[in-house]
Amino acid sequence: MGFFYFYRMDIKQYLDSTYLKTAEQAGISESENAAVAEKFIKEAIDEHFKLIMIRPEFVSVAKEMIGSAKSKLTIGTVIDFPEGSSSIHKKLEEAQKAIADGADDLDFVCNYKAFINGDISTVKEEILLGTKLGLEHHKIVKWIIEVAALNALQIVQLSTLIKNMVMSNFKEEAYVNVFVKSSTGFYKTKNNLPNGATPETVVLMLENASPLSIKAAGGVRTYEEAAEMIRLGVRRIGTSSAKAIASGAVASGGY
Numbered sequence: 001m002g003f004f005y006f007y008r009m010d011i012k013q014y015l016d017s018t019y020l021k022t023a024e025q026a027g028i029s030e031s032e033n034a035a036v037a038e039k040f041i042k043e044a045i046d047e048h049f050k051l052i053m054i055r056p057e058f059v060s061v062a063k064e065m066i067g068s069a070k071s072k073l074t075i076g077t078v079i080d081f082p083e084g085s086s087s088i089h090k091k092l093e094e095a096q097k098a099i100a101d102g103a104d105d106l107d108f109v110c111n112y113k114a115f116i117n118g119d120i121s122t123v124k125e126e127i128l129l130g131t132k133l134g135l136e137h138h139k140i141v142k143w144i145i146e147v148a149a150l151n152a153l154q155i156v157q158l159s160t161l162i163k164n165m166v167m168s169n170f171k172e173e174a175y176v177n178v179f180v181k182s183s184t185g186f187y188k189t190k191n192n193l194p195n196g197a198t199p200e201t202v203v204l205m206l207e208n209a210s211p212l213s214i215k216a217a218g219g220v221r222t223y224e225e226a227a228e229m230i231r232l233g234v235r236r237i238g239t240s241s242a243k244a245i246a247s248g249a250v251a252s253g254g255y
Contacts, residue, residue, distance in 0.1 A: 011226055014235065016076060016105075016215070017044040017242035018053040020185065034058070038065070045071045049242055051105060052076065056098050063102035076105030076140075079130070082184035084109030084144065088126045095133055105140040106130070109184060112146045115158055123158075127165040135174050142179040142215055142236075147201040148187045148194065155201055159208040166212060179236065180209040185218035194219050199228065206233050221251035 019040040023033035037058045044052040045066060052062055053076040062075045079094045080086045095106050108130045114122045127143065134141035145158045159180050166178050182197040182205065189195045196218020205214050216229045217238030226237050226245050241251030 009227075009230075011223070011230065011237075012048055012242075012246050013050045014226070014230055014237050015049045015242040015246060016051045016053045016217075016236050016238045017047075017049045018185075018217070018238045018240045020053065020055055020078060020081065020240075022055070034061075037061070041065050041073075043243060045069045045073050047243055047246065049073065049246075050236070053078070053105075053107070053238060055081075056094065056101070056103075059098055059101040059103050074104040075102060076107055076142075077103045078144075078184075079106055079108040081107075081109050082186040083113075084111050084146070084184075085113050088122070088129055091126055091130055092133055095130060099133075099137050099139065103139065105142060106134045107142040107144055107181060109144045109146070110158070110162070112149055112158065115161075116149070116154065120161070123161065124165055127162055128169055131166060131170065131178060135170060135177060140177045140179070142181040144181045144184055144217070145205075146184060146187055147182045147197065147205075148189050152200075152204060155204045156208045159205050163209045163212050175211045176213065179213045179215045180205055181215040181217055181236075181238070183218040183238075185238070185240075196220070197229070199232065202229060202232055202234060220245065223248045 019037050023030045026033055037054055041052050041062045051074045056077045059075055059077050066073050077098045080091045111123055131141050143162050147155055162180050185196055187195045197216035202216050213235040215236035216234045220226050220237050220239055223245055229237055244251045
């Protein structure tokens with residue numbers, strides 16, 4: 001019965017259709033890469049996905065295309081991507097530009113390296129200031145913790161830290177607009193281990209970040225995997241193969 005329910009549900013409103021490659025990463029020219037980004041934006045509009053997740057340089061283009069189509073598609077972009085190790089000032093500067101260009105969601109890469117190295121004060125400060133900036137501008141804020149770089153205990157600790165910073169500094173009605181997100185999709189793992197969300201890492205995040213929401217990014221490649229993530233309690237799923245997943249096909253993309 002449970003599977004039937006999820007098979008019947010429209011998962012498109014859980015899907016953040018994602019294209020985050022640079023031209024160099026894609027092995028194409030800048031103009032070709034812009035064309036790919038625009039193709040993703042158009043597909044997200046046509047398929048009625050929740051959100052298009054793109055690099056900052058394409059936010060204004062997406063805003064224009066969505067306006068022309070009179071679409072309800074929202075726009076997400078990444079901040080300090082994919083390393084997350086820039087200064088707090090740089091992170092805030094990037095976020096301000098994204099807000100000015102029309103982004104609805106700001107997906108900050110948390111300075112997980114600072115966290116691993118025990119520099120907790122840096123992490124706390126960026127969580128506080130980045131979340132404050134986003135919420136003041138009525139944006140959704142997500143903190144990418146890069147689960148593939150962390151062990152289970154570190155996933156628990158960082159999810160808890162983000163939760164505690166938000167609960168200590170913002171009103172309860174803001175919690176729904178702050179997410180902990182699993183992955184960038186660009187982390188290089190050893191021995192070809194998963195670099196995105198897995199059920200195991202997502203459960204750890206759900207158990208320790210609540211009442212904040214969870215976004216599973218990377219590694220979700222089939223409708224059944226997406227439905228399982230939703231059943232666990234995930235509110236957003238980031239994928240470069242949103243159309244394939246929504247239609248029941250197996251994703252061919254690497255994210």
